[in-house]
Amino acid sequence: MLNNNAVDIPQTYPRIGDSAPHFEAETTHGHLSLEDFKGRWLVLFSHPMDFTPVCTSEFIAFAKNADTFEKMGAALLGLSIDSVFSHIAWVRNVKEKFGVSIPFPIIADMDGHIANLYGMVMPGDLSTATSRCLFVIDPNAIIRATIYYPFTTGRNIQEVIRLVAALQVCDENAVGTPADWQPGDPVIQYPPRTQDDAEQVIGEDDGCMDWYYCTRKL
Template sequence: MTIQLGQTAPDFRQESTHGEIRFHEWLGSSWGLLFSHPKNFTPVCTTELGEVARLRPEWDRRDVKPIGLSVDPVEAHHKWEADIEETQKARPDFPMIADPAAKVSALYGMIHPESDPVLTVRSLFVIDPSKKIRLILTYPPSTGRNFHEVLRAIDSLQLTDTRSIATPANWSPGEPVVISPKLSDEEAKRQFPQGYRTLKPYLRLVDLETSIR
């Protein structure tokens, strides 16, 4: 199964370190971060789970619920959590899905046909409160995921969902944003009375600090 942006995230019921998860029900009205690992007790993923745990205040500030997944059973997840706490000084406080039959992995297209058929690839999905998939990232085994980039992308998604704007390359919160080309100059002036800069008719930049309502 191929998952694409804008599709509804597939629902599922699966065991986890926090008990049975009914995914859509568990998400509720929050954003979700679903990320997979090839297997337990792997070095790169150990550092990633520790980082997600350390970033708990940032997920909470954005109303994002993180949830991990591996093909190993729940018992192995709990043992891995102890290793993560020992080596990373942070214990995961979010659920880790046990997917030994690769049910969820197949549902989300996490197993690459050219890869080991029993291991998930390192995929990451950001899901919005309407259960739509908004971001998909897949990393190679040798490269740890940059969760600060994930936070930046979520900031962009949450900001642009409420305004007729987009965020430019390398954008960080507080920096100028791009006004949608769909807005006429008249409408842009109405929505952004503080003024904006026109570099080209299709490229207009605005500082939002004084205009967020």
């Protein structure tokens, strides 16, 4: 018997700390899957549509910083629900009109499978397109950070670079990074977990404002 009082259970999407959902897709660089990026950091980001001004500005900004991501061991991978032919035409247009080559692949997700898998479609924003979603995926295919922007607003690519750098520093040194941290700035040490350790911290380190807030240079 049908339960007339039943409610729809919302679909769950990947969150920080989850394994990144597997995908295989046609891209402007051929057939690719999540496995192709294993062992590297991956910045997977969606855009609403090809041949739109805000998206074009973002792709130009990502392209101009592609070498920086490469030096950090991070790959870039774009996505929208446009066809691979549309992507190719758009990439060629950006090269012709702006003099900028897009060096990273773009997924053609025409059926929206990957977009829905990652929660990139926001019906309240623009129901027929992917929003500006970004996932930072680590070398073990774990989602480490997510950023969502509305259709109207372009992303800050320097913040994405800062975010990836901060995650790498935290992983390599078992530390945290404070607000507005930039590479080379002091990092935050994890606070002590016992009262005795907290007492020992006080007065022992010039970088400690109090037992729970200590910074140090790497």
